[in-house]
Amino acid sequence: xxxxxxxxxxxxxxxxxxxxxxxxxxxxxxxxxxxxxxxxxxxxxxxxxxxxxxxxxxxxxxxxxxxxxxxxxxxxxxxxxxxxxxxxxxxxxxxxxxxxxxxxxxxxxxxxxxxxxxxxxxxxxxxxxxxxxxxxxxxxxxxxxxxxxxxxxxxxxxxxxxxxxxxxxxxxxxxxxxxxxxxxxxxxxxxxxxxxxxxxxxxxxxxxxxxxxxxxxxxxxxxxxxxxxxxxxxxxxxxxxxxxxxxxxxxxxxxxxxxxxxxxxxxxxxx
Numbered sequence: 071x072x073x074x075x076x077x078x079x080x081x082x083x084x085x086x087x088x089x090x091x092x093x094x095x096x097x098x099x100x101x102x103x104x105x106x107x108x109x110x111x112x113x114x115x116x117x118x119x120x121x122x123x124x125x126x127x128x129x130x131x132x133x134x135x136x137x138x139x140x141x142x143x144x145x146x147x148x149x150x151x152x153x154x155x156x157x158x159x160x161x162x163x164x165x166x167x168x169x170x171x172x173x174x175x176x177x178x179x180x181x182x183x184x185x186x187x188x189x190x191x192x193x194x195x196x197x198x199x200x201x202x203x204x205x206x207x208x209x210x211x212x213x214x215x216x217x218x219x220x221x222x223x224x225x226x227x228x229x230x231x232x233x234x235x236x237x238x239x240x241x242x243x244x245x246x247x248x249x250x251x252x253x254x255x256x257x258x259x260x261x262x263x264x265x266x267x268x269x270x271x272x273x274x275x276x277x278x279x280x281x282x283x284x285x286x287x288x289x290x291x292x293x294x295x296x297x298x299x300x301x302x303x304x305x306x307x308x309x310x311x312x313x314x315x316x317x318x319x320x321x322x323x324x325x326x327x328x329x330x331x332x333x334x335x336x337x338x339x340x341x
Contacts, residue, residue, distance in 0.1 A: 084294060085294060086122045086147075086148065086151050088290045088291070088294050089121050089122055089124060090122070090124050091286055091287060091290055092287050092290075092291075093124035093125055094124075095283065095284050095286065095287040096187070096216070096287075097128065099216070099274060099335070100125060100128075100185070100187065100214075100216070101128070103214045103216075103335055103337060104129075104132065104183070104185065104214060106270065106337060107183060107212035107213075107214045107269075107337050108183070108212055109129070109132050109133075109182075109183045109185075109212070109214075110132065111132070111133065111134040111136060111137060112133065112134065112136040112137045113132075113133050113137045113182035113183055114133070114137060114138055114139075114140065114179060114180065114181050114182050114183075115129040115130075115132065115133050115137065115138075115139050115140070115181065115182065115183045115184075115185065116139075116140045116142070116179060116181040116183070116184045116185070116203075116206060116207075117129055117139060117140065117141045117142070117185050117186070118142055118171070118184060118185070118186040118189055118203055119142065119143060119171060119186055119187075119188075119189030119192070120141030120142060120143045120148075120149075120152065120166070121143055121145070121148050121152075122148045122149075122151040122152050122155075123141050123148070123149070123151065123152025123153075123155060123156065123164075123166070125185060125187065126139050126140075126141035126152060126164060126166075127139070127152070127155060127156060127159065127161060127164065129185065130156070130161050130163050130164045131161075133163060134163070135162075135163060137163060138163045138164070138165055139163060139164050139165070140164075140165045140166075140167065140177065140179055140181070141164070141165070141166045141167070142166075142167045142169060142171070142176065142177070143166075143167075143168065144168065144169060144170040144171065145168075146168055149166045149168055152164075152166055153166060171189070171193050171199055172193050172194050172195065172199070176202055176203065176206060177206075179206055180206065180208055181206050181207050181208065181211060182207075182208055182211050182212075183207075183211055183212050183213075183214070184203060184206065184207055184211070184212075184213045184214070185213075185214050185215075186203075186214075186215050186216075187215070187216040187217075188216065188217060188218070189217075190215070190217055190253045190257065191217055191218060191244070191249050191250055191251050191252075191253045191254075192244075192247070192248075192249040193248075193249065194248040194249075196250070196253050196256070196257075196260075197256070197260050200257070200260050200261070200264065201260075201264060204261075204264050204266070204340065207340045208340070209340055209341065210339065210340065211339070211340050212269075212337060212338070212339055212340075213261070213266070213336070213337075213338045213339075213340070214335075214336070214337050215254075215257060215334075215335070215336040215338075216274070216333050216334070216335055216336075217253050217254035217257060217333065217334055217336075218251050218252055218253070218254055218331050218332065218333055218334070219252055219254035219255050219273065219332050219333070219334040220252060220331060220332045221237070221240070221241055221244075221251040221252055221331045222237060222238075222241070222331075223275070223329065223330075223331050223332045224237050224288070224328075224329065224330055224331040225237075225328075225329045226317065226320050226321065226326070226327070226328050226329070227320070227325075227326060227327050227328075227329065228320050228323050228326065229320070230316040230317070230319070230320045231316075232312055232313045232315075232316035232317075233313060233316055233317055233320065235313070236292070236295075236296065236313045236317075239299055239304060239305060240295055240299070242304075243299060243302070243304055251331075254333070254334035254336075255334075257334070257336055258271060258334075258336060258338075261336065261338045265340070265341050266338040266339060266340055266341065267338065267339040267340075267341055268336070268337075268338050269337045269338060269339050270335070270336070270337040271334060271335070271336055272334070272335040273332055273333070273334055273335075274332070274333040274334070274335050275329070275330065275332050275333075276329075276330045277327045277328065277329050277330070278327060278328055278330070279325075279326065279327045280321045280322075280326055280327075285321075285327075285328060287330075288328040288330055289321075289328075292313070292314065292317050293314070296310040296313055296314060297310070
């Protein structure tokens with residue numbers, strides 16, 4: 071079983087909260103995709119790589135008492151956080167499984183819908199995992215995925231070289247941990263090879279300004295991501311502080327914005 075330290079950004083409380091912010095920012099996009107994919111009451115909905123369960127709880131709400139939501143993640147800390155939140159909300163149609171997506175068998179379920187966001191980018195063999203996940207989906211069921219297709223598209227305006235360097239460090243660290251940030255470029259081909267109908271492919275690009283709620287997501291990632299790079303010894307504290315200062319100076323300029331990395335939204339139907 072992989073350790074909690076193997077997560078690119080860790081599994082500490084600050085990361086759990088950052089993932090909650092991330093989910094709130096992206097929920098309108100995710101919920102719209104779930105609706106178009108036909109996720110509804112009474113279904114079994116699977117959240118692959120569920121983390122602390124922010125989306126899993128929303129899927130449980132969609133499935134309702136006659137359906138269920140199933141979350142899979144390798145982090146016990148994340149799953150404990152998801153379970154505590156479900157109990158506090160009185161959510162009883164939630165099922166959680168602790169397992170390593172790279173190494174362990176998936177639970178024996180028959181899903182009507184499957185969701186994942188920024189999961190295939192982090193595993194060692196995304197093509198093999200996709201095939202195993204696809205086997206859990208009923209014919210006619212929908213798979214909805216959000217994955218990056220151009221991580222280097224993350225830029226800030228006004229531009230600062232320190233920030234471009236930070237993005238390159240994130241990409242390098244990501245790949246050193248066995249992942250591929252631009253895995254979305256390969257997913258449609260793999261799904262077609264697995265016999266799926268590619269119903270929708272949609273690039274998602276956002277350019278939030280500092281006064282907008284969506285800007286809090288890239289801002290939070292800069293803080294947490296830099297600290298993680300320092301913790302694993304890839305970046306010095308002095309260099310990280312320089313990136314933070316450049317980011318804050320840039321985003322304090324009138325008209326500033328963050329051009330977030332492009333995400334590919336995929337809705338695919340199993341034939």
